[in-house]
Amino acid sequence: MTIDQFLLMKNEILLIAIAVIVLIIDLMTDNKKILFPVMIILFIFTTVIGFIYQTDGELFGGMYRSTPLINMMKNILNTGVLIILLQSAGWLINKAENHENIGGFCFILISSLAGMCFMISSGDFLMFYLGLELATIPIAALVAYEKMKFLSAEAGTKFILSAVLSSGILLYGISILYGTNGSILFKDLNNSVEITNLQALAFIFILSGIAFKISLVPFHLWTADVYEGAPVNITSFLSSISKAASVFILLILLFTVFINFSEIWNELLVYLSILTMTIGNLFAIRQQNLKRFLAFSSIAQAGFIPLGFIGGTSLGASTVLYFLLIYVFSNLGAFGVVSVVTSATGKESMNDYNGFYKTNRGLSIVMMLSLFSLAGIPPVAGFFSKFFLFTIAAKQGYYFLLFIAVINATISLYYYLLVVKAMFINENEQPIEKITSDVYAKLGLAICVLGIVFTGLFGIIFDYINTLSKGI
Amino acid sequence: METTIFYIFAIVILIFSVLAVTSRRILRAAVYFLFVLLAVAGLFFLLSFNFLAAVQLTVYAGGIIVLFIFSIMLTSQVNDKLxxxxxxxxxxxxxxxxxxxxxxxxxxxxxRFSEPKNIEVDAGMKTIGKYLLSYGENGYALPFEVISLLLLASLIGAIMIAKRDNT
CATH class of the missing domain: 1.20.5 (Single alpha-helices involved in coiled-coils or other helix-helix interfaces)
Incomplete structure (x- = not known):
């Protein structure tokens, strides 16, 4: 192998290098605070490199592939994780009980991101499965990070058990596919899969395994408890980065390996989408805990994604990417505010946010923008991404699905505005005191706000993604 | 003859895997699981994948079950019943x-399964070793490295959960 070939894997190699550097610094010094700025600088470097240097090609006999579109997916994930690392700085550095494990926290988060990158780049089911496991299993340790809290430990257990169950189902599907086609390479399968009972069953198993990770209804039951028990930053990681990575690989699988099955998955995804949107919304309305509320809202948001898959067009693929890019910004913006407030005061309930605007103007405006973007209110980016998804469904003639989606978008508007109302209008005699967040958190929130405001206004971003997705 | 042996192994696997998930004593479940792994090794022998069968015996039946039993002994009472x-x-x-x-x-x-095309597969240790570390067509160097990263990350996660808090 030459150096050019190695550079195809630049993103993964850099990420693993950062993870190892973090580990070494962690071993060598007692002052864990040094570790954080070093890692952030390295990580920003990696993210920027990802945008500048494009790669295209295959390695290891087709086991690893890289295209400009896959690069873009990795860039979205990198940016998201950068925001999460910035947001978790306050929680990790300012709290004495979290000092001990800063190194472990960062190592696991970054290696899990590397796992996602391997998963998206995979050219066969072996690498896909390994990437998926690398992205999932170590995260269970972070979900149970606050192990002295009962909820956190419980969430860790639930997370690992449901992850193992879904992997089991997925593996069974893969093994059936191997048994019937004699290969696990995507490019071989692409030609040989055909609709028979057994292969359709294998496909459904694989789809359910991935739907577990995206937490589409009816595979969502683990989500609420895990999201509530995990530390806020891990919840935001699970609900945006993990979800986005799983959607990306689902996109690649559906559009390449299972393109012959499009009749089956079109229909399946319509049902999954309707169920997910409706049930996610119905539960989100009733939540009082803000973390749990955002968890259910993220389930409902995931329900909109299948709209872009319908028809299997490359325009649909770019719409899904665009939606996720904006979703990552808006979701992380909302979670970022919750994270700042929780680590400063420990308050998570929605009533605590009454009168939040009077004391914390900046934070409440960020929260408002994020929620507007999640709800899809016109000037901010969330409107455009949802609108494009609706257009894809309308073009394919799925009017009933579109109708349900629009109703659900309206319902979601109600509960997002409920939070905004609490912050701006509701009176409170003892509002949350003025919080001064650290530089890292400010930077993280600033990136989110920039993303929310500008990705929608500049059509060039969507056009750029659209040119990439031609070569899926 | 081969078919009969296959069915014997299959029945052993079925019975003991059901017992393993239904048993109310966790240590017994581990032992039932050991029999499942042994029978799977038998299946590999039947297919004349001798190296794979040996790995199954040493790593799974020998190593992993022992680890299971150790961790059960360390964390719970042997007589505990669910x-x-x-x-x-x-x-x-x-x-x-x-x-x-x-x-x-x-x-x-x-x-309707199609007839397997190449029944003669060279599954000797030498071939397996060569492909495990080669990086060209059909080379498995990348998955090998990713697995090592997965193990490292899981190890660090497990230490984070298990270690005693000093603060």
Whole structure:
């Protein structure tokens, strides 16, 4: 192998290098605070490199592939994780009980991101499965990070058990596919899969395994408890980065390996989408805990994604990417505010946010923008991404699905505005005191706000993604 | 003869895997699971994948089960019994299991498997070792490295959970 070939894997190699550097610094010094700025600088470097240097090609006999579109997916994930690392700085550095494990926290988060990158780049089911496991299993340790809290430990257990169950189902599907086609390479399968009972069953198993990770209804039951028990930053990681990575690989699988099955998955995804949107919304309305509320809202948001898959067009693929890019910004913006407030005061309930605007103007405006973007209110980016998804469904003639989606978008508007109302209008005699967040958190929130405001206004971003997705 | 041996192994696997998940004593479940792994090794021998069978015996039956038993001994009392499961749960899980089995078996029975093309596969240690570390066509160097990263990350996660807090 030459150096050019190695550079195809630049993103993964850099990420693993950062993870190892973090580990070494962690071993060598007692002052864990040094570790954080070093890692952030390295990580920003990696993210920027990802945008500048494009790669295209295959390695290891087709086991690893890289295209400009896959690069873009990795860039979205990198940016998201950068925001999460910035947001978790306050929680990790300012709290004495979290000092001990800063190194472990960062190592696991970054290696899990590397796992996602391997998963998206995979050219066969072996690498896909390994990437998926690398992205999932170590995260269970972070979900149970606050192990002295009962909820956190419980969430860790639930997370690992449901992850193992879904992997089991997925593996069974893969093994059936191997048994019937004699290969696990995507490019071989692409030609040989055909609709028979057994292969359709294998496909459904694989789809359910991935739907577990995206937490589409009816595979969502683990989500609420895990999201509530995990530390806020891990919840935001699970609900945006993990979800986005799983959607990306689902996109690649559906559009390449299972393109012959499009009749089956079109229909399946319509049902999954309707169920997910409706049930996610119905539960989100009733939540009082803000973390749990955002968890259910993220389930409902995931329900909109299948709209872009319908028809299997490359325009649909770019719409899904665009939606996720904006979703990552808006979701992380909302979670970022919750994270700042929780680590400063420990308050998570929605009533605590009454009168939040009077004391914390900046934070409440960020929260408002994020929620507007999640709800899809016109000037901010969330409107455009949802609108494009609706257009894809309308073009394919799925009017009933579109109708349900629009109703659900309206319902979601109600509960997002409920939070905004609490912050701006509701009176409170003892509002949350003025919080001064650290530089890292400010930077993280600033990136989110920039993303929310500008990705929608500049059509060039969507056009750029659209040119990439031609070569899926 | 081969078919008979296959069915014997298959029945052993079936019985002991059901016992492993239904047993109320966790240590017994681990031992039942050991028999499942042994029978799987037997299947590999039957297919004359001798190296794979040896790995299955040493790593799974030898190593992993011993680790299981160690961690069970360290974390719980040997005589601990799980609570009996409610009848409603048993009925529903039975129904789910039977429905799943019917769907899978009917799908498998109706599928017309094509004849395998190359029955003679060189599964010797030398070939396996060569492919495990080669990086060209059919090389498995990348998965090998990713697995090592996965193990490292899991190890660090496990240490984070298990270590005592000093603060």
């Amino acid at each position: 609570e009996p499961i409610a009848a409603k749960k048993i009925i529903f899980s039975l129904l789910a299991a039977i429905a799943g089995a019917v769907v899978c078996i009917s799908a498998i029975m109706t599928y």
